[in-house]
Amino acid sequence: MPPLSEVWRLYLRRFTVDHWYRFLKQRLHGTLPKLSTPKQCERWSDLMPMITWELWLARDIVADNPLPSPKGRG
Template sequence: MPKFSTPKQCERWSDVMPLMTWELWLARDIVTDNPLPWQKSSDKFTPGRVAQAMGGVFAVIGTPTSAPKPRGKSPGWQTGKKRHRKNRSPIVKKTVTPPRK
């Protein structure tokens, strides 16, 4: 589970996860089983097995993006620009710790 800095990021993750699971559930009819050497072949696909096979689907579909730009030396941080620490959210504990005697 990823660690997020803000509650908004946690909320966004909670919104995206069901959509990703639903996408994997819908895609199980179009993927072909390509088990790793230690895995058994199976008729019923779990979401993890479908995610493992999605690379073949994406290779057939292609991508609308352009080729990556060549890398080079980055210009770095601008001179005179102030740096700010990111805001921290308080930790929310699930249980109440009993007071020490």
């Protein structure tokens, strides 16, 4: 049995991964594409983490740039 500190570290890592997959499925619609070949599924699975990192890295760029409000609506 590994020491408790190691078990805790591994639990935190697993917790993070599980929540990333939940975010992927619910918010990024990671299960929406209907791909026909195993190779396409593999590519999609490889692409989704990179897309997520791109979004996370761009968070500071878009945080202070809200979209302009549409004029004439009210």
